Amino acid sequence: MQTKNIKAFGTEAAEAPLQTLDIQRRAVLAHDVEIEILYCGICHSDLHSARNEWHGTIYPIVPGHEIVGRVTKVGDHVKHFKVGDLAGVGCMVDSCRECEHCKNDLEQFCDQGSILTFNSPDAHLGGQTFGGYSQSIVVDENYVLHISDKLDLAGVAPLLCAGITTYSPLKHWNVGPGQKVGIVGIGGLGHMGIKLAKAMGAHVVVFTTSLSKTEDAKRLGADEVVLSTDPEQMAKHAKSLNFILDCVSAEHNIDAYLNLLKVDGTLTLVGAPMEPLPVTSFSLILGRRSFAGSAIGGIAETQEMLDFCAEHNITADIELIGVDEVNNAYERLLKGDIKYRFVIDMASLK
Ligand SMILES: [Zn+2]
Numbered sequence: 001m002q003t004k005n006i007k008a009f010g011t012e013a014a015e016a017p018l019q020t021l022d023i024q025r026r027a028v029l030a031h032d033v034e035i036e037i038l039y040c041g042i043c044h045s046d047l048h049s050a051r052n053e054w055h056g057t058i059y060p061i062v063p064g065h066e067i068v069g070r071v072t073k074v075g076d077h078v079k080h081f082k083v084g085d086l087a088g089v090g091c092m093v094d095s096c097r098e099c100e101h102c103k104n105d106l107e108q109f110c111d112q113g114s115i116l117t118f119n120s121p122d123a124h125l126g127g128q129t130f131g132g133y134s135q136s137i138v139v140d141e142n143y144v145l146h147i148s149d150k151l152d153l154a155g156v157a158p159l160l161c162a163g164i165t166t167y168s169p170l171k172h173w174n175v176g177p178g179q180k181v182g183i184v185g186i187g188g189l190g191h192m193g194i195k196l197a198k199a200m201g202a203h204v205v206v207f208t209t210s211l212s213k214t215e216d217a218k219r220l221g222a223d224e225v226v227l228s229t230d231p232e233q234m235a236k237h238a239k240s241l242n243f244i245l246d247c248v249s250a251e252h253n254i255d256a257y258l259n260l261l262k263v264d265g266t267l268t269l270v271g272a273p274m275e276p277l278p279v280t281s282f283s284l285i286l287g288r289r290s291f292a293g294s295a296i297g298g299i300a301e302t303q304e305m306l307d308f309c310a311e312h313n314i315t316a317d318i319e320l321i322g323v324d325e326v327n328n329a330y331e332r333l334l335k336g337d338i339k340y341r342f343v344i345d346m347a348s349l350k
């Protein structure tokens, strides 16, 4: 198979900093789109994967699954993209296309396991897939998203992971006008959850452990902000929320939040604490409450989210950096020192 050599930014080992690497992309096949990458967001899972914290990382790794760019080449059978179009790629670049989930626009739950944008088996070139910290990417058009030119492109990049991860559960649990919705945690995910829930018409209550984030939560669209370490403030919201989106990746008290749900309310995790979370049976039983989880969204829903964001003028709040700042950005990410997503300007990769 024909290939093209390009520059990327990744690492050969868990302990080594990221650096410039040479990788190969396949030449476009009949259904492929080649995208020159303009911006790539930094997701916490990039850091976990680069450092092998979830195990199973294959080196070298090139992270990045919040990709926005411009189409530079299309295969002979490509129907929906042309050279010059803006395009996006999120967490998946392929899936089996035949299982019940793929057929129902839920490729993220593909029975065979969807092919992730980085560190998944590459059926075309062998080895593993390489992500968006790179000059270009070649993806089957069925897994490529259309990007509006109305929004700031760097701010759009994080929608491809953080945006869809929060949009999908808000839609699935029918968040909308007349509902009181809780967002727990204001980070990369939480800040998108606030903006999206507000745009969907809900009354948004944000829960944070840090008083200093109160004003920012309001700026992002929160109707109310609750300091979750203050039992009195928490008690005021008992049995009053229809839905809670829990964006916290650290250990925290799930029962305290379940008890804020109304009858038939649901608390959905999108943050991913590594340790098991204890739940008291009566927090669920008394109130027929549900404790659930959610992961990204299918391709069609990701497009729906991007269109929704274009219509409502929603992008992520970002700090734009060059590739030479990526290693430092990882350290800052660990400290929570970012409002609210780093995005790499890929023009800086030489
Ligand atoms: Zn991600």
Ligand SMILES: [Zn+2]
Residues within 6 Å of the ligand: 095, 096, 097, 098, 099, 100, 101, 102, 103, 107, 109, 110, 111, 112, 113
């Ligand atoms: Zn499938």
